[in-house]
Amino acid sequence: KQEVTQIPAALSVPEGENLVLNCSFTDSAIYNLQWFRQDPGKGLTSLLLIQSSQREQTSGRLNASLDKSSGRSTLYIAASQPGDSATYLCAVRDLSSGGYQKVTFGTGTKLQVIP
Amino acid sequence: NAGVTQTPKFRVLKTGQSMTLLCAQDMNHEYMYWYRQDPGMGLRLIHYSVGEGTTAKGEVPDGYNVSRLKKQNFLLGLESAAPSQTSVYFCASSRTGGFATEAFFGQGTRLTVV
Numbered sequence: 768k769q770e771v772t773q774i775p776a777a778l779s780v781p782e783g784e785n786l787v788l789n790c791s792f793t794d795s796a797i798y799n800l801q802w803f804r805q806d807p808g809k810g811l812t813s814l815l816l817i818q819s820s821q822r823e824q825t826s827g828r829l830n831a832s833l834d835k836s837s838g839r840s841t842l843y844i845a846a847s848q849p850g851d852s853a854t855y856l857c858a859v860r861d862l863s864s865g866g867y868q869k870v871t872f873g874t875g876t877k878l879q880v881i882p
Numbered sequence: 883n884a885g886v887t888q889t890p891k892f893r894v895l896k897t898g899q900s901m902t903l904l905c906a907q908d909m910n911h912e913y914m915y916w917y918r919q920d921p922g923m924g925l926r927l928i929h930y931s932v933g934e935g936t937t938a939k940g941e942v943p944d945g946y947n948v949s950r951l952k953k954q955n956f957l958l959g960l961e962s963a964a965p966s967q968t969s970v971y972f973c974a975s976s977r978t979g980g981f982a983t984e985a986f987f988g989q990g991t992r993l994t995v996v
Contacts, residue, residue: 810990
């Protein structure tokens with residue numbers, strides 16, 4: 768059974784700092800890994816998707832890396848801003864025991880960027 | 883671009899009442915999912931569908947039923963609501979699969995069972 772873990776559960780940093788969020792997964796036979804952002808009381812917004820054959824993806828100040836063999840992904844946020852404050856979720860897509868694709872989520876890292 | 887739309891956004895039920903949550907997507911996606919999100923538990927898969935007329939159980943299916951009569955709609959039903967079903971429910975959709983498949987989420991339904 769795929770398990771996805773995100774550490775730390777919460778993180779508080781001063782504005783302008785670069786930071787790294789971690790995600791680990793137990794089964795490396797994945798199709799892809801997706802990072803999401805969730806604001807309080809809101810839905811999930813997709814940030815980056817890394818296919819299993821890729822090592823990293825970049826979008827603006829965000830850079831996500833994937834090391835499938837070790838079951839790890841990191842989300843790097845450069846020059847953090849108060850507007851980056853949110854909960855960040857990672858999710859992996861793999862095959863269920865029933866042969867269908869499924870997405871398994873981590874419990875998230877709650878980020879607070881202090882002005 | 884509506885994407886994934888959930889109805890309703892908020893609901894309060896009494897124990898034993900029934901209700902149906904509607905998820906609609908306009909992206910012609912084959913796969914649709916229902917998740918629940920609880921504090922400290924992350925998102926857990928309730929049921930999913932890989933195409934019109936198909937449904938399958940996820941991680942926490944007990945107490946819920948689903949139907950996918952039309953490709954664009956995925957309904958989640960609670961036949962007899964229990965306080966343990968108080969949660970935020972999210973619907974998601976994706977294309978048939980593949981390495982570049984991205985999941986798109988609705989805005990959530992906050993359900994309270996009293």
